[in-house]
Amino acid sequence: MLLTQFQTIGSSLFTCGLISGCGGNLSVRMGDRIFITRRGSNKGSLEENDIIETGIFKNDRQTPLASSELWVHRAIYQQTPASAIVHAHPPHAVALSLSETEIVPIDDEGKEKIGAVPVIGCQSQIVPGAYADKIAQAFVNIRIVMVRGHGSFAIGQILEEAFDITSTFEESCKVLCLTKSLQAKPVTE
Numbered sequence: 001m002l003l004t005q006f007q008t009i010g011s012s013l014f015t016c017g018l019i020s021g022c023g024g025n026l027s028v029r030m031g032d033r034i035f036i037t038r039r040g041s042n043k044g045s046l047e048e049n050d051i052i053e054t055g056i057f058k059n060d061r062q063t064p065l066a067s068s069e070l071w072v073h074r075a076i077y078q079q080t081p082a083s084a085i086v087h088a089h090p091p092h093a094v095a096l097s098l099s100e101t102e103i104v105p106i107d108d109e110g111k112e113k114i115g116a117v118p119v120i121g122c123q124s125q126i127v128p129g130a131y132a133d134k135i136a137q138a139f140v141n142i143r144i145v146m147v148r149g150h151g152s153f154a155i156g157q158i159l160e161e162a163f164d165i166t167s168t169f170e171e172s173c174k175v176l177c178l179t180k181s182l183q184a185k186p187v188t189e
């Protein structure tokens with residue numbers, strides 16, 4: 001059941017162009033345990049041994065096999081009510097994150113479902129090691145956060161919800177990019 005959810009969302013992220021094959025990561029929380037994609041796994045074709053179970057608060061033998069973003073996932077579970085996390089690299093959102101400190105959707109669905117999304121990492125004073133906390137603490141009345149030049153972290157009660165937020169946000173970012181590029185063109189009579 002859990003594997004099917006990981007496979008469905010991993011495949012959707014890949015086919016929607018929100019991650020490259022081995023990019024991004026997914027996790028689900030169960031009590032004080034976290035089920036997270038294996039480091040370097042292909043999210044488009046996940047198998048049973050690609051889902052690593054480890055602690056949210058404690059390391060164990062499985063911890064080194066988990067995604068390299070485990071520390072961010074742990075910090076989010078420790079500091080928010082999230083039960084699922086999707087980390088993706090949506091290209092239009094990443095492009096906007098390079099020049100914006102906050103990404104504010106202008107399309108109706110984005111305005112309603114997403115709202116203003118903070119971009120973490122715009123200031124150089126982010127202290128190494130505090131990065132995961134900085135991302136987790138940004139989840140105040142929002143369900144998705146961007147990391148500058150890198151990607152998004154979306155939260156939900158189930159993976160499907162976090163995926164929906166991610167894809168809706170990327171759609172909003174496409175509209176923003178298109179609008180910006182249209183405005184950049186000179187108007188000719």
Ligand SMILES: [Zn+2]
Pocket residue numbers: 023024087088089150151
């Ligand atoms: Zn990433």
